[in-house]
Amino acid sequence: MTAPQPHVRAVLALGSNLGEREGTLQGAVADLVDRPEVRLLNVSPVVTTKPVGGPPGQPDFLNMVIAVETTLEPLDLLAHCQAVELAHHRTREVRWGARTLDVDIISYGSVTSxxxxxxxxxxxxxxxxFVLYPWSLMDPQATLAGESVAALAAAAPDMAGIAHVQDVPQGQEP
Structure with a gap:
């Protein structure tokens, strides 16, 4: 018999700028935690942001951050996130191009790699x-590599592109 995997807190960033963005984010959060190895801990508000990088002329993004507790190893969590992206019709044609869903692992416990x-x-x-600001709203004490997430957000060049904040998507409170 193998020992159970330890629970690790991970922070995931979600973004969408194609299709029914709000519904996509709501569905993605549900899909990400729809397995026993991933449990939702917290959900940020949704923010509207200008695209950063990539081809010009893209629509604005809706972005949010979630905190999860998982027993999945980092690469298994990545595979799960990519499967959720695919289920929401994510295609990878142009780097940083418009997309129905993007899910990034921002941190995985204290793991550095x-x-x-x-x-x-x-x-x-x-x-x-677009990652730091919603994360700081979700967890004002959060740090990334030893620095305050709120301070990093305030100094980020794309902070001026954040247009407004929406409430937590319905039914997504932990």
Whole structure:
């Protein structure tokens, strides 16, 4: 008999700028926690943001962050996130292009990794208000690599592109 895997707190960032964005985010949160190895701990408000990087002329994104507790190993959690993206019709044609759903693992406990398949913490998260701002609303005491998430959000170049905040999607409170 194998020992049970320890529970690890992970932070996931979700974004959508194609299709029925709000419904996609709601469905994705439900799908991400619709297995026994992943339990929802907290949900950020949804923010509207301008696209960062990628081709010009993309629609605005809806972005949010969730905290989960999981027994999945990091690469298994990544595979699960990518399966949820695929279930919501994610295609990967243009880097940072418009998409129905993007799910990124921002942090996985205290794990650090330079693996090109899954770098932890997420290598660009510390400079992206579209991740940091909703995360700071969800958890004002949060830190990333020892720095305040709220302070990182305030200093992020895309902070001015955050248009407004919506309430937590219906039915997604932990």
């Amino acid at each position: 330079a693996d090109p398949v899954l770098t932890l913490p997420h290598p660009r998260a510390a400079g992206r208000a």
